[in-house]
Amino acid sequence: MDTYEALLHRRSVRKYLKDPVAPEIINKIMTAALWAPSGSNSQPWRFYVATGKKRDELLDAMIAASGPDAPSVEAYDELVERVEKTRQNIPEGNTEETGIRRMSEDGAKFIRFGSLRFYQAPVMIVVATPKQFGATSHQSIGAAIQNILLAAHAEGLATCWLGMPLIYRDTLIDILHILKDEVLVTSISLGYPDKASPINKLVMPRMPFEKAVHVISD
Numbered sequence: 170m171d172t173y174e175a176l177l178h179r180r181s182v183r184k185y186l187k188d189p190v191a192p193e194i195i196n197k198i199m200t201a202a203l204w205a206p207s208g209s210n211s212q213p214w215r216f217y218v219a220t221g222k223k224r225d226e227l228l229d230a231m232i233a234a235s236g237p238d239a240p241s242v243e244a245y246d247e248l249v250e251r252v253e254k255t256r257q258n259i260p261e262g263n264t265e266e267t268g269i270r271r272m273s274e275d276g277a278k279f280i281r282f283g284s285l286r287f288y289q290a291p292v293m294i295v296v297a298t299p300k301q302f303g304a305t306s307h308q309s310i311g312a313a314i315q316n317i318l319l320a321a322h323a324e325g326l327a328t329c330w331l332g333m334p335l336i337y338r339d340t341l342i343d344i345l346h347i348l349k350d351e352v353l354v355t356s357i358s359l360g361y362p363d364k365a366s367p368i369n370k371l372v373m374p375r376m377p378f379e380k381a382v383h384v385i386s387d
Contacts, residue, residue: 170322170323175319175322175323176319178322179318179319179322179328180327180369180372181328181329181330182288182327182328182329182358182362182363182369183269183279183280183283183288183329183368183369184249184288184362184363184366184368184369185288185289185290185291185327185358185360185361185362185363186291186360186361186362186363187291188291188360188361189220189221189291190220190291190292190326190359190360190361192220194324194326195218195220195292195359197320197324198317198320198321198324198326198359199216199218199317201316201317201319201320202214202216202313202314202316202317202320203313204316205309205312205313205315205316206309206312207306207309207312207313208305208306208308208309211302211306211309212309213298213299213302213306213309213310214296214297214298214306214309214310214313215296215297215298215299215347215348215351216294216295216296216297217294217295217296217297217341217345217347218292218293218294219292219293219294219295219344219345220291220292220293223344223345224291224292224293226344227293227340227341227344227345228242228286228287228289228293230340230343230344231285231286231287231334231337231340232286234285234337234340235282235285235286235337239282239285240278240282242289245282245283245286245289248275248278248279248282249279249283249366249368251275252269252273252275252276252279252368253366253367253368255273255275255276256269256367256368256370256371257367269368269371279368281333284331284333284334285333285334285336285337287329287331287334287356287358288329288358290329290358290359290360291359291360291361292358292359292360293356293357293358293359294317294356294357294358294359295334295341295345295347295353295356296310296313296314296353296354296355296356296357297347297348297351297352297353297354298310298351298352298354299350299351299352300350300351300352301350306354307354310354310355314330314355314357317357317359318330318357321359325361326359326360326361326362327359327360327361327362327369328357328358328359329357329358330355330356330357331355331356331357331358332355332356334356335353335355335356338353341353341356
């Protein structure tokens with residue numbers, strides 16, 4: 170895949186097929202993360218990748234941690250269907266007023282509980298950093314995450330960069346056996362996109378080039 174094609178066409182995906190991702194493809198994507206640039210080649214990232222039974226255990230734990238209002242897996246699937254039907258009735262070009270969270274009460278619930286359960290993707294990635302690196306390591310980790318997003322897209326997979334699961338950091342630490350001297354930074358869902366889902370057809374506009382980029386030559 171052409172680099173610019175990957176950069177301009179990658180999108181955050183919030184509904185995935187249940188198809189598992191082969192270990193060799195996961196390893197290929199995570200290797201791309203390890204080759205990201207970092208300050209003084211510090212490589213301050215630590216990745217915890219949950220698949221198979223561990224992924225299922227993490228999903229169940231996140232649902233439980235979300236409290237009594239959290240929908241079950243079955244109830245969540247029904248919620249997604251309702252949001253999809255609502256999304257189908259919104260024109261494709263009308264994006265600024267139709268973010269999923271703003272569509273309806275169901276839309277807001279979908280974003281909240283969907284994020285907390287990694288949108289039930291078959292692969293859940295949690296990113297941490299050793300405490301000694303401090304906050305400056307987040308810049309390097311951001312580069313590594315971008316590599317994951319682009320490598321996944323090149324492999325025909327999809328991702329969503331998620332901060333909300335860290336609300337239940339104790340659950341993530343317990344299930345994934347994250348080391349005590351590490352700090353959680355962020356998380357990512359990974360899997361094959363459900364291309365038929367209206368949820369995944371929302372394309373939000375970007376800031377105009379002239380407003381964001383200032384080329385100074387004189």
